[in-house]
Amino acid sequence: MFSTDHKVIGKQYIGLALFSVFLGMLLSLVMRFHLVHPDTKVRLFQMLWPEGAPGGQMTPELYLSLMTMHGTIMVFFVLTTAPQSGFGNYFLPLQIGAHDMAFPVLNMLSFWTTALSLVTLLLAFLVEGGAPLSGWTAYPPLSGLGKITGPGQGLGQDLWILSIAMFCVASLMGAINIIVTVIELRAPGMGYFDMPLTCWGWFVTALISLFAFAVLLPGGVLLLLDRVAGTSFFIPGGLIVNDQVQGRSGGSPLLFQHLFWFFGHPEVYIAILPGMGVISTVLSVFSGKKVFGYKAMAVAMLAIGGLGFVVWGHHMFISGMSPYSSIAFSVLTMAVGVPSAVKTFNWLATLWGGRLRFTAAMHYALGFVSLFITGGITGLVLGQPGLDIYFHDTYFVVAHFHLIMGVAAVFAIWAALHYWFPKMYGRFLNERLGKIHFFLTFVGVYAVFVPLHFAGFVGNPRRYPDFKEYEFLKSVTGLHMGVTHAAYFLAAVQLIFLFNYFWSQRRGAVAPGNPWGATTREWTDD
Amino acid sequence: MTNVARTGQTLLVVASSMLFAAVTSAMVVRRGIGGDWVAPELPAWVWATAVLGPLASWLILRGWVRGAVIAGGLLVGLQVLVLAELRMAVIGEAFLSVLVAAHAIHAAAGVAALARWGERAGLFWHFVGALWIYVLFLFGVWA
Ligand code: HEM
Ligand SMILES: [Cu+2]
Numbered sequence: 001m002f003s004t005d006h007k008v009i010g011k012q013y014i015g016l017a018l019f020s021v022f023l024g025m026l027l028s029l030v031m032r033f034h035l036v037h038p039d040t041k042v043r044l045f046q047m048l049w050p051e052g053a054p055g056g057q058m059t060p061e062l063y064l065s066l067m068t069m070h071g072t073i074m075v076f077f078v079l080t081t082a083p084q085s086g087f088g089n090y091f092l093p094l095q096i097g098a099h100d101m102a103f104p105v106l107n108m109l110s111f112w113t114t115a116l117s118l119v120t121l122l123l124a125f126l127v128e129g130g131a132p133l134s135g136w137t138a139y140p141p142l143s144g145l146g147k148i149t150g151p152g153q154g155l156g157q158d159l160w161i162l163s164i165a166m167f168c169v170a171s172l173m174g175a176i177n178i179i180v181t182v183i184e185l186r187a188p189g190m191g192y193f194d195m196p197l198t199c200w201g202w203f204v205t206a207l208i209s210l211f212a213f214a215v216l217l218p219g220g221v222l223l224l225l226d227r228v229a230g231t232s233f234f235i236p237g238g239l240i241v242n243d244q245v246q247g248r249s250g251g252s253p254l255l256f257q258h259l260f261w262f263f264g265h266p267e268v269y270i271a272i273l274p275g276m277g278v279i280s281t282v283l284s285v286f287s288g289k290k291v292f293g294y295k296a297m298a299v300a301m302l303a304i305g306g307l308g309f310v311v312w313g314h315h316m317f318i319s320g321m322s323p324y325s326s327i328a329f330s331v332l333t334m335a336v337g338v339p340s341a342v343k344t345f346n347w348l349a350t351l352w353g354g355r356l357r358f359t360a361a362m363h364y365a366l367g368f369v370s371l372f373i374t375g376g377i378t379g380l381v382l383g384q385p386g387l388d389i390y391f392h393d394t395y396f397v398v399a400h401f402h403l404i405m406g407v408a409a410v411f412a413i414w415a416a417l418h419y420w421f422p423k424m425y426g427r428f429l430n431e432r433l434g435k436i437h438f439f440l441t442f443v444g445v446y447a448v449f450v451p452l453h454f455a456g457f458v459g460n461p462r463r464y465p466d467f468k469e470y471e472f473l474k475s476v477t478g479l480h481m482g483v484t485h486a487a488y489f490l491a492a493v494q495l496i497f498l499f500n501y502f503w504s505q506r507r508g509a510v511a512p513g514n515p516w517g518a519t520t521r522e523w524t525d526d
Numbered sequence: 527m528t529n530v531a532r533t534g535q536t537l538l539v540v541a542s543s544m545l546f547a548a549v550t551s552a553m554v555v556r557r558g559i560g561g562d563w564v565a566p567e568l569p570a571w572v573w574a575t576a577v578l579g580p581l582a583s584w585l586i587l588r589g590w591v592r593g594a595v596i597a598g599g600l601l602v603g604l605q606v607l608v609l610a611e612l613r614m615a616v617i618g619e620a621f622l623s624v625l626v627a628a629h630a631i632h633a634a635a636g637v638a639a640l641a642r643w644g645e646r647a648g649l650f651w652h653f654v655g656a657l658w659i660y661v662l663f664l665f666g667v668w669a
Binding site: 102103172175176179180183184185210211213214215217218219221222225229230231232233237249250251252255258259262 | 529530533534537538540541542544545548549552555556559560561562563614615617620624628
């Protein structure tokens with residue numbers, strides 16, 4: 001259990017992410033149900049959350065706590081763990097010819113700190129008041145004052161912050177491990193530009209993590225102090241909550257937003273860059289060609305990682321920042337489009353003229369490219385301050401980040417699983433089930449998230465527990481009904497994957513040593 | 527020192543620097559816009575602790591690790607004394623507390639590493655010593 005073997009730890013991280021992704025999905029189903037049936041009483045809700053759903057009627061606070069936990073679980077415990085720590089741990093040492101990670105014990109500690117952090121987060125469901133309400137972004141003052149701002153804002157929010165702080169520490173340790181492994185343990189004669197792009201993905205992601213989590217950690221600590229030690233880092237003076245003056249002075253909620261998004265934007269690249277590496281490999285192997293523009297691909301990753309640190313302001317266009325700053329952040333944001341486009345075109349060029357083999361992994365890789373383009377284009381829309389002022393905090397943003405961050409990154413995980421399963425378990429994931437799952441999921445995600453852009457067009461706000469009071473949202477009632485049903489469909493077809501994943505570990509077709517005819521070392525070394 | 531140990535410590539130094547830079551910039555912003563900033567007063571003896579870091583570094587270089595551990599441990603103890611005096615409700619002192627506490631954690635880790643790995647953990651300790659001078663400078667000269 002407390003193994004220090006990188007392969008075991010990699011599988012542990014993947015297992016943790018798998019548990020988390022299904023839990024997060026269940027929470028999202030409950031939310032989607034509530035959005036379209038806000039007045040329906042459900043016995044199960046009352047059993048699960050006696051305080052949050054008295055008589056089975058979900059309170060707005062319960063909705064917000066489900067939303068917070070969904071987002072936190074997905075962003076941190078799925079998208080930050082599986083692609084980087086899961087596959088990175090398993091395959092980075094193999095691909096660069098190292099025996100293990102540079103610091104195996106530290107590696108083990110990183111995993112168990114992450115696991116403890118997940119347990120801490122989930123405890124929030126069980127404590128008095130339940131889980132916090134302030135979203136995965138935890139903006140103060142809501143998150144900074146304690147119980148008075150709502151159930152879940154007491155102990156639940158404390159646990160949330162503790163969990164994230166632990167996650168930061170674990171991620172910093174993991175990042176150091178990966179960077180040292182890449183720098184010091186490459187096989188003799190292997191230069192940086194001889195590494196597969198997967199390794200570049202993990203390397204750049206680790207560099208980003210090193211800087212990003214080192215900022216989120218103190219941000220979280222300051223927030224916790226505002227809650228438990230009566231400081232005023234983020235709580236403004238004269239604030240009145242529920243008719244009570246809060247007796248603080250001079251704090252700035254916007255300061256927290258800066259600290260958060262300085263981490264938050266790079267975080268989205270932490271989620272996607274390892275996937276980009278995997279996709280490059282899968283596309284190239286199943287096109288029977290080398291990656292087109294290898295060096296440009298590696299440099300594009302570095303550029304994305306670097307630029308990622310200077311665009312955080314695009315999450316704060318409506319914060320009252322000066323229009324000059326807005327323009328600067330906007331231009332820099334557009335600039336991220338350049339390396340992103342380089343990558344996209346190089347993927348297409350890799351396919352061009354290749355002898356394509358449409359394996360399941362290849363399907364997911366192509367799906368990833370599709371989703372990355374769809375989600376990336378709306379990023380350019382949101383990067384315009386003038387448009388973002390309208391779209392901010394609407395379902396348009398929800399659609400954008402789910403497509404590009406949520407779904408694209410998860411497609412990369414599926415591509416990686418189908419591709420590397422033979423190495424990890426000596427057997428194939430069932431190809432036919434994989435393809436069926438791919439097509440149904442692909443249709444499902446577009447059916448869920450494309451309509452949400454239109455909800456954004458009419459100004460449908462996000463983070464609202466229901467829309468029944470708003471005349472102007474009557475026009476999207478049908479749309480939400482459709483989305484909810486698409487979400488049920490999407491969730492149902494995930495059972496195919498779940499079955500395939502566990503069944504194939506025991507019964508899948510036995511795989512030969514290098515089943516796909518790849519050229520990277522993990523297939524020949526042990 | 528092996529390359530792995532050196533690179534590992536260097537990265538730890540990078541991450542810690544980033545952490546202190548984040549708190550520093552938060553402090554600069556908070557001081558500028560809060561309108562309630564009062565520079566915290568430190569007792570005079572605190573400035574003398576600035577020498578403890580470099581002293582320990584010197585002892586490490588002379589190969590007397592146990593002496594370095596004692597000097598480092600003394601620093602941590604004195605930092606705890608400083609922390610006990612600070613009031614969290616006053617924003618300047620709250621920032622000072624955060625920085626001193628964060629440093630004390632680093633220093634304690636540095637001492638533990640010296641006790642365990644001896645000179646090989648020296649690189650991190652040199653950083654810790656310099657970092658303390660930075661924290662004192664921040665409050666003594668600037669804040
Ligand atoms: C060219 C590329 C991209 C651009 C120009 C872009 C732009 C933006 C902008 C301007 C917002 C803020 C919208 C608002 O809150 O009003 C946003 C939100 C978001 N983006 Fe992107 N983005 C890009 C790529 C990505 C990628 C690659 C990911 C993830 C892998 C991602 C994930 C997110 C997330 C999670 C949010 C929402 C955060 C929240 O408020 O909860 N974006 N994006
Ligand atoms: Cu962003």
